[in-house]
Amino acid sequence: MNNIYQQGKDFARSYILPYTELTDKESKFPEESFKKLSENGFLKLVIPVEYGGFGKGLEEHAQACLAFAETCSTTALCYMMHNVALMCILTHGSDELKQNIFTDIVENGKFMALAYSELGTGTHFYIPEMTAEVNGDNTTFNGTKSMVTSGTYASYYLVLAPSVEEGKINNWVFPLETKGLSFDLSKWNGFGLRGNASCPMHIENVTLDSSFRIGAEGSGEEQVFNVVAPFFVTGLGAVYSGTAMHMFEIASNHAVDRQYPDGTTLANIETIQIHIANIYKTAAAARALTLDAARAGANSEADALAKILSARIVASEAAIECGRLAMRVGGGKAYNKSLPTERLLRDAYAGQIMAPSADVLAIWLGKALTGQMIP
Template sequence: MSVILELTRQITAEVIAPAAAAVDAERRYPKESMQALGKAGLFGLLVPKELGGLGGNLADLSAVTETIAAACGSTAMCFLMHNCATAVVAAKATPEQQERYLRPIARGEKLGTLAFSETGTGAHFYAPEIKAEPEAGQFVLNGKKSFVTNGDEADFVIVIANASSPGLGTDMFIVDTDAPGLRFDGVWDGIGLSGNNSIALFLERVKVSAGQLVGAEGDGMGLVFQVVAPTFILGVAGVNAGIARGAYETALRHAQTRKYADGRGLAELQAIQFYLSDMFGGVESASLFVSNAAAKAVRGDADAILHVMQSKVQASEQAIRVTNIAMQVCGGQGYTKALPTERYLRDARAGAVMAPTTEVLKEWIGKSVAGVPLF
């Protein structure tokens, strides 16, 4: 076991798991859990060691998100989106950006997130409608972003916008959340991942300097597909594998401890044994597929992208399947909040509709294996 994973398991057992039920029931941001992760240095998971971080890779990220999500899906998503923002900064950070963002992130002092989704773009998060308008040597951002995980708890957001110069494509900017004209609004009212604070972001003549541009003008699309996509997809695949694992372990404990009046145990029933077998296979197939895809991405294998995309499909579909079976095993108690089964069931539904959705990924994968152009 790596030091990173051992540390994650310790924090999950001591802080994240005990708070998970309250985070869900009260629909509150998992502040204590996130603070514990930051204090332990895990905010700097993807920050290079020479800047004070852990120097982790995508295999570490997917393993960490799986571990956290087995206890609390909300915390896992908040942590993942912070790491996606960190990965963007780290990819092309200037010396000033290293000092202003990456070193504080490694110390657990800054929390980031992505601001990509827009109402009009749907699953095509890489094609924003808002534009960076040049003005007196700066850029001005106007518009609305949706589903900004971490929301007003974040210290900075990575905003994707159409480049100011025609034909350049898209840009990414690091925008501090205390910038004049930036505000958050709304509450997260989704059926699951209740504590992830995914709310709307409004940009009203927000001015950003050239020093807040990530890379050069027009680098946005490259960052989306080379940095954000693999980081998010493998991370959220880990989240869904973790949700499936948490549901399976809950159902297994219930089956082992539930006794009937005649002394028989629930686990002694053949139907329950079949269910346990199905869940075990589903969890392990998802987890192993994700870890294999992450290893391929780290090595730079030629077929890594196909496995990365399929990892989200595999994990999302297994999360839905396993949590449904867990409900059958846990019966009436699983349908109530006496067990976390219903929470895992609700949390599992999110993975399939997060962009890129299962359907979009299947289209891309199908085209890729058939040699058909993606676009």
């Protein structure tokens, strides 16, 4: 796979676009698109070549998420989480976990999700309150994860749970069919991203042996901050800058197409030209920062962390601002939903609150820039 962004755009036109409206209207998980993501190789983008994947990294991850989000933010977000979970298995998983999970993804089109947040600790998802009781090689888990994107659709869930080592955490893989695991889809009624099935996951006496733990005992925090964070935060930057670019496309097309009785168009009005210019420059800046952050991260550059955190904050704010202006350009047609602008604006609002939220990240960025420990 080369030129992932362009391939992602072509893929999205054929296999994501036909389902986007239904995804929102009926809160329908984009199952058809995921089947095609598998058939077209996107689900194995970051899986190493020796396991049958394409062995790509952070830059290609960002490009794929961006390309998909320029058509459908929901599909892009669900896809993004899959790549993040895969990276944990790749960097910290045992040979057995890699073999089993990568094979299931490459051969059977399965995909992954992240079950980290809990109702209690909310945006501070790296502090799990669920319980993990160790008995020999087995651990029994109890608790509830609050919002699990792709809930019931993904086949493997990464779960953060306390370690036996005081103050430490572990990252586990829970297969979908594990006894004691259940989801409550009826609790998902998102303002936006309505198809992503971000529902609670109940964990009742789930017992797993240590082969399902990713990495050494107590290594969860290291995984969260060294692997999950760069891929997840950059991925969110890509999803929300893609959402902002999508708004530019809709607003500019509308401005050109909307004709008044005298034959002039919205695009002929100077104020509208300025709005379109502002939407474009805001979205393009977010996209450029995100792609540069991904490049810096992939090359382990000294300022990669600052760039990644900035890109995600800028992208979430850009998506909301572009949505506000795109609603203005879209007039009554946007308000009455004959344009998809309001859907995108609703999708955009998730950006500022998804953990680590824009507010929390702003603090992390300030700490990173002044040489302090995160979080």
